[in-house]
Amino acid sequence: MTAAPFEFTPENQREFEEILTKYPERRAALLPALHLAQLQNGYISPEVEDYIARIMELPIVDVREVVSFYSLYFRRPMGRHHIRVCMSLSCMLRDCKSIRDHLHKRLGVPPGGVTSDGSFSWEAIPDCLGACEIAPMMQLDGEYYGNLTPEKVDEILEKAKEADRQ
Amino acid sequence: MPIVKLVSEYFGNEQARNLDWYQKHGGYAAARKALFEMTPKQVTEEVIKSNLRGLGGAGFPTGKKWSFVPETDDLPKYLAVNADEAEPGTFKDRYILEWDPHRLIEGIIICSWAVGIHQAYIYIRGEYVRPYRILKAAVDEAYQKGILGERVLGKDFKLDLHIHRGAGAYICGEETGLLESLEGKKGWPRLKPPFPAVVGLFKCPTVINNVETLAHLRCIIERGGEWFADLGVDRNGGTRLFALSGHVKRPGVYELPMGTPFRELIYEHGGGIVGDRRLKAVIPGGISAPVLRADQVDIPMTFDDLNKAGSMLGSAGVVVMDETVCMVEAMHTVAEFFAHESCGQCTPCRHGTGWVYRIVSRILEGHGSEDDLGTLMHAANYMTGTSICALSEGASMAYRGFLTQFPEEFKYHVRHGKCDVKEKRQAVA
Numbered sequence: 281m282t283a284a285p286f287e288f289t290p291e292n293q294r295e296f297e298e299i300l301t302k303y304p305e306r307r308a309a310l311l312p313a314l315h316l317a318q319l320q321n322g323y324i325s326p327e328v329e330d331y332i333a334r335i336m337e338l339p340i341v342d343v344r345e346v347v348s349f350y351s352l353y354f355r356r357p358m359g360r361h362h363i364r365v366c367m368s369l370s371c372m373l374r375d376c377k378s379i380r381d382h383l384h385k386r387l388g389v390p391p392g393g394v395t396s397d398g399s400f401s402w403e404a405i406p407d408c409l410g411a412c413e414i415a416p417m418m419q420l421d422g423e424y425y426g427n428l429t430p431e432k433v434d435e436i437l438e439k440a441k442e443a444d445r446q
Numbered sequence: 447m448p449i450v451k452l453v454s455e456y457f458g459n460e461q462a463r464n465l466d467w468y469q470k471h472g473g474y475a476a477a478r479k480a481l482f483e484m485t486p487k488q489v490t491e492e493v494i495k496s497n498l499r500g501l502g503g504a505g506f507p508t509g510k511k512w513s514f515v516p517e518t519d520d521l522p523k524y525l526a527v528n529a530d531e532a533e534p535g536t537f538k539d540r541y542i543l544e545w546d547p548h549r550l551i552e553g554i555i556i557c558s559w560a561v562g563i564h565q566a567y568i569y570i571r572g573e574y575v576r577p578y579r580i581l582k583a584a585v586d587e588a589y590q591k592g593i594l595g596e597r598v599l600g601k602d603f604k605l606d607l608h609i610h611r612g613a614g615a616y617i618c619g620e621e622t623g624l625l626e627s628l629e630g631k632k633g634w635p636r637l638k639p640p641f642p643a644v645v646g647l648f649k650c651p652t653v654i655n656n657v658e659t660l661a662h663l664r665c666i667i668e669r670g671g672e673w674f675a676d677l678g679v680d681r682n683g684g685t686r687l688f689a690l691s692g693h694v695k696r697p698g699v700y701e702l703p704m705g706t707p708f709r710e711l712i713y714e715h716g717g718g719i720v721g722d723r724r725l726k727a728v729i730p731g732g733i734s735a736p737v738l739r740a741d742q743v744d745i746p747m748t749f750d751d752l753n754k755a756g757s758m759l760g761s762a763g764v765v766v767m768d769e770t771v772c773m774v775e776a777m778h779t780v781a782e783f784f785a786h787e788s789c790g791q792c793t794p795c796r797h798g799t800g801w802v803y804r805i806v807s808r809i810l811e812g813h814g815s816e817d818d819l820g821t822l823m824h825a826a827n828y829m830t831g832t833s834i835c836a837l838s839e840g841a842s843m844a845y846r847g848f849l850t851q852f853p854e855e856f857k858y859h860v861r862h863g864k865c866d867v868k869e870k871r872q873a874v875a
Contacts, residue, residue, distance in 0.1 A: 310630030350613035412691030422575030
């Protein structure tokens with residue numbers, strides 16, 4: 281199987297050019313370029329790395345090094361919705377383990393997995409998401425949800441699925 | 447001490463994000479005052495007088511930091527705003543970004559004027575999606591209304607501001623790791639010296655300030671450095687945002703004068719311990735800060751008092767733990783974090799954090815030995831002063847905090863292969 285080559289949509293190409301003007305050195309645009317590519321492609325595939333290396337005028341190894349260093353860049357396809365459960369100290373004190381275990385049961389895949397229908401992927405992360413006042417909490421598609429209970433998690437998942445159906 | 451609302455004045459007020467509303471309520475008057483009535487030097491002097499200290503965690507005097515930047519104009523100077531808030535237990539900057547983005551922009555203008563900066567970057571952690579959206583809208587509006595750009599507030603002074611999103615790495619909150627990340631590299635901290643004030647972003651002189659530090663500048667310029675200094679104590683000027691979480695009834699962000707005791711924060715503002723259980727321990731300033739025992743909560747919250755007590759005020763992320771918490775489990779959570787977030791550059795940190803995590807895991811699972819406790823302390827000691835940045839040092843301090851403040855719990859675990867606290871908890875239940 282050969283994967284299709286990747287390139288920015290015309291709109292993202294314009295955005296990329298705009299980003300380049302913000303920095304005196306081209307390389308500084310690497311993180312924003314990768315964010316843009318992930319938004320378009322869902323994850324950073326080898327083809328995306330190849331493309332980004334070309335437009336950034338960098339050796340591909342420099343791109344790979346950055347992609348693999350940062351945890352927000354995905355290197356494989358993820359679910360339509362991505363969940364991060366905060367497992368840091370303040371959330372631990374508020375029983376985030378029960379939220380993690382509930383998600384595991386509900387989604388039927390271990391942390392890092394993608395559900396068989398492709399709708400959800402999830403992680404239980406040891407780094408703090410910076411919302412300890414609403415512990416236990418999680419992030420779904422960028423939004424924060426706090427003071428979680430298993431019932432509340434079910435509602436959030438249901439709403440996300442409903443949004444998919446519409 | 448009462449709650450004083452300076453930087454938290456607009457928390458909860460959705461209108462404050464709107465530029466017109468912000469201006470109608472005195473916003474950008476301080477920036478105007480700085481630009482039109484004060485020389486850059488006068489601004490810096492006012493900030494020195496205010497005793498404002500770096501509120502990201504290091505507590506370095508802000509005015510002094512600015513004064514290290516060379517006054518020559520042969521190289522461009524940069525401001526990097528540290529909005530990579532990721533120290534576990536810390537969430538105060540998120541409140542400023544979400545509720546009062548213009549106060550931050552105003553602070554950025556004041557700092558840039560004082561130091562002679564024409565390009566600023568806000569480095570915001572990638573996970574902060576909503577704060578990013580709000581901040582971006584505020585920056586765009588500030589450009590449209592001539593508050594940023596070629597002529598800041600009509601003055602012949604140029605300032606560009608760009609938001610740079612991080613991508614999920616705690617180490618990028620370390621100031622030189624942040625610079626590397628801004629330059630498009632992995633966030634490996636740099637050896638100092640040279641310090642960023644001389645060789646920083648793109649090899650140019652650079653000021654790196656935390657969000658809250660910059661947000662305080664509006665009030666300092668409005669009302670004067672002395673007024674601000676007098677709100678606090680000694681060399682810890684003004685107020686500070688304390689992010690309170692864990693086993694308290696009312697977790698949240700509280701702005702209090704420097705020097706307020708922990709007891710007041712926890713029992714008055716935080717409403718006391720959940721279920722009126724007994725307090726056991728407090729982490730005073732993000733998890734790198736060594737844990738305090740319940741009998742230490744009368745310490746005033748200042749950088750200097752916490753240093754004297756062998757801990758640190760750090761990022762002022764206060765995590766409260768009640769009597770049901772197993773300290774081995776708490777340390778396990780902390781150790782997992784550091785093992786995950788060590789950037790891998792220096793051997794003592796790369797190996798030390800993983801080593802400590804594995805040993806604490808073993809103890810928690812009931813397979814520890816007495817020797818393990820000595821090994822943990824040995825590893826922690828070797829992680830101090832042996833690596834490039836403060837991550838290793840912070841981890842080491844945190845480990846030693848748990849081991850020296852609650853030695854009996856660790857001993858019980860290794861001797862009996864189980865947890866004393868959990869047994870008592872189950873007996874009560």
